[in-house]
Amino acid sequence: MKKIRLLLCVALIATTSQVFGQGQIIDFLKAGQADANTLSQAYLLPYGEMLGVNLNSGWYNTAKVHKIGGFDITFSTSYTTAPNSKKSFDPSSLDLKAVAPENTGMAPTMAGSKSSSMGFYMKDDPSKTNIIDMKGAGADYFVSPMIQAAVGLPFHTEIMGRFMPTMGYGDYGEASLWGIGLKHSIKDYIPFVKRVPFLQASVLAAYTDFGAKLGVSNTGSLEGIGTGTGNLETSAGAFTSRLLVGINVPVVSFYTGLGYGTTTSNFDIIGDFTGYEDTNNPIALDYKTSGFDFNAGMRLRFAIFSLHADYTVGEYSVITAGVGINFR
Template structure:
């Protein structure tokens, strides 16, 4: 029963990865018409919001209180972290991303996968070393959000410490692809080290560090313009966060805040063989490129938890370059 429930919830993760791959199909078909090097530059700019939102979401949802479990206390929590792309991530300037031997029409402003535009610039080959054909840059999805569900467990250890785990073995979902998640974290109470905080029962202060890895693979089908053999979008992401947590716990309601540093590295690998046959341009690309996305910086969040017996409901908001709204429910025994 548990594994069936886990599979159903993880279908949302696969759906997110699948949506990324689906939106990548048109850029692959169109971007390869500008040659391999330009296709890599264009695809990286186009997919950047999803690449950066994935790492940001993986660093969220680690806690819903600053309090540390007592020895033997535990919780099992299901959360959904929904990151949102800022307006600056919904477009890119094709004139300033390093394209070579092409001309860009108009002002060069084109939508990313998170944006949407009715009128878009076209790319045309120029110069003796150019390759490819003229084409209009593809539209975006208009979806500036990336939800990521997560199942997490935590248990209290000696010395005012608790450990957390996010473990999802690799699961295959038919033609939709496969996904796996592995994460570990630790939280340590600072309450006893600070006399003022120690004397106030409801105040909580702790340090947290956590690391999450995410891997998925989704098939990429071909189109009439680009024949694809063994095409796949393989996503690998690792995210680390360290935070100082401050909170106040009352019998039913708890409030919490966290400030700290987070970093993430995500690789989107376009694998397989792509045979381009458009007008006078014929070319074959094998395992063409891997797109790397990195994010880092300080963020801040604030949240509220409502406890009803063993059941706990929580929601918080993270302020960063990519903001994140997290909400969830869990079984909690302190």
């Protein structure tokens, strides 16, 4: 179990490092703290939204509710991709105080191609020399492995939980996660569904909380920014409510879910970075998303073992696949 939790930690830290390892956000501090936050907010938008969407995934692989005392333990991985509309942004729409884009084109977000870039220069510089080269990071996906368990309760209800205590991975960082959910069968409330043994219907509500800390630093290699060290501290919360409908027959079952989710995510760089201007705890960003999505999937069950996979259709697409042990 400890190895699985370490795998979760490594995967989440690795995805974050993909964005921040190149020092791009620290580089934005050349524009001053106000513009650095404005640029970072636009640049990291796909990451903030993909994180929240991903945390709302993987909660179920059937519409059926466990009987009293029944349980399952499931390990799954969710792969979220950013749409093309989130791979660039219009810098002219930003309220930039000190810097301006080098042209009227679109600038890449962190999900943009590594070959795309946009320069920014100080507005009071008559030579219009670029001090920032905003580059795409090619980070147009987010992957999170997850382990969770569910137990059947009275009144056709089951409780679900996911948990990863604070786990560190060397000097790279640490991450933690927990979540809780409830699923309740509504089959008996629907006359047609009640009379068909293989049809299932239920409702689900679940919440996931995530936190991570990743070290960031500048050794002086970024011109215009003095040396400094600190941490990127990430926190996110995701809530989903869903209507589930499924068909359960021997060996194979199919399930669909229509739901509404809300997510919040916050990114703060905590530390001291001096140079162009004194910056203490210089970056503080927050993102909020909400909306409907729909998924459909299939599960294969062999005795107590199962395999499942599903696809979620929404602004951000999600593919989830996993294995599990199921009883009753």
